Amino acid sequence: MREFSRSLPMSLLRAREAVMRQFRPSLRYHGLTEQQWRILRALTSVEAIEVTDLARLAFLLGPSLSRILRDLEARGLIERRSAEADLRRAVVSISPKGLKLIEAVAPTSEAIYAAITKRYGARKLAELQAMLGALEESLASLSGAEGETVEVDE
């Protein structure tokens, strides 16, 4: 069997961890987890957004998002209201306090990202991202929701 430490999932896991290890100390310093930061960052790119759409944007599952939004709201970093036309839907937006926090973290975050880019090479980084996107694309159809069966006959 393939040496599992060289498998694709492990490669991806290690690479991501190597990257996130750079950011975590700064986020931690500002009292944010990686996921909370993702949500706030996502909220800066829109005026307001429904919870379901935010989940897709920040790549979080509903239950995780639900908990985190509760906490971020309690900390006054986001605001939430329900949609007028459909009371099932909740609309979330970042608060002034949340924006201020983003602005405090962003410079360090950008510097780290720049350092990574410089180390690895901007061109190489772009190529890597393209290949990762292609991988995602490749597997989009192989939905993979079967218990034991594997269907591979394309």
Add this chain to the structure above:
Amino acid sequence: MREFSRSLPMSLLRAREAVMRQFRPSLRYHGLTEQQWRILRALTSVEAIEVTDLARLAFLLGPSLSRILRDLEARGLIERRSAEADLRRAVVSISPKGLKLIEAVAPTSEAIYAAITKRYGARKLAELQAMLGALEESLASLSGAEGETVEVDE
């Protein structure tokens, strides 16, 4: 600021999720989580191994590993004893029952891996893994353990 959904951490996260989504149903069918599978797989590559080394091999933090080993031992999938020369160290190995489980899961797992490789292309996959390894390598020195400071002057 960079569109965060196109950031490197997000690309890595999405790519890994796309891959793991393929494996999870099969693992779940066999009553294993991704991490439990990693541990059992790692144990098949050695006769016996100390907990600390296993953590590095399976890329898990100590506390997570500690909990999972407790559960795997309770299920009879692994065996544990303490090192003779140093009672602080614990030595772990896979049990016959654990091996049997591995053998039950492996065919499906291999088939899925083969399907992914075929879809994405074996050459491209190797190249991707090389680039991921290089990324890890790049960031190995940038240890990143400072609160707010960023030192980038290489």
Add this chain to the structure above:
DNA sequence: CCGATACACTTAACATGTTAATCATTCCAG
């Protein structure tokens, strides 16, 4: 209208990620 169904969350329950603290054992300077 009404009841069944679908939808958008939210909660629940359990496993893991993450950092700090604890515990037992070993090592080592004096």
Add this chain to the structure above:
DNA sequence: CTGGAATGATTAACATGTTAAGTGTATCGG
């Protein structure tokens, strides 16, 4: 030897990942 530092592992505490179940609202056919 011995007491303090170092080491290996576990436990604690809290946040998130993941699947299933629950809650309130909307929709739609009859």
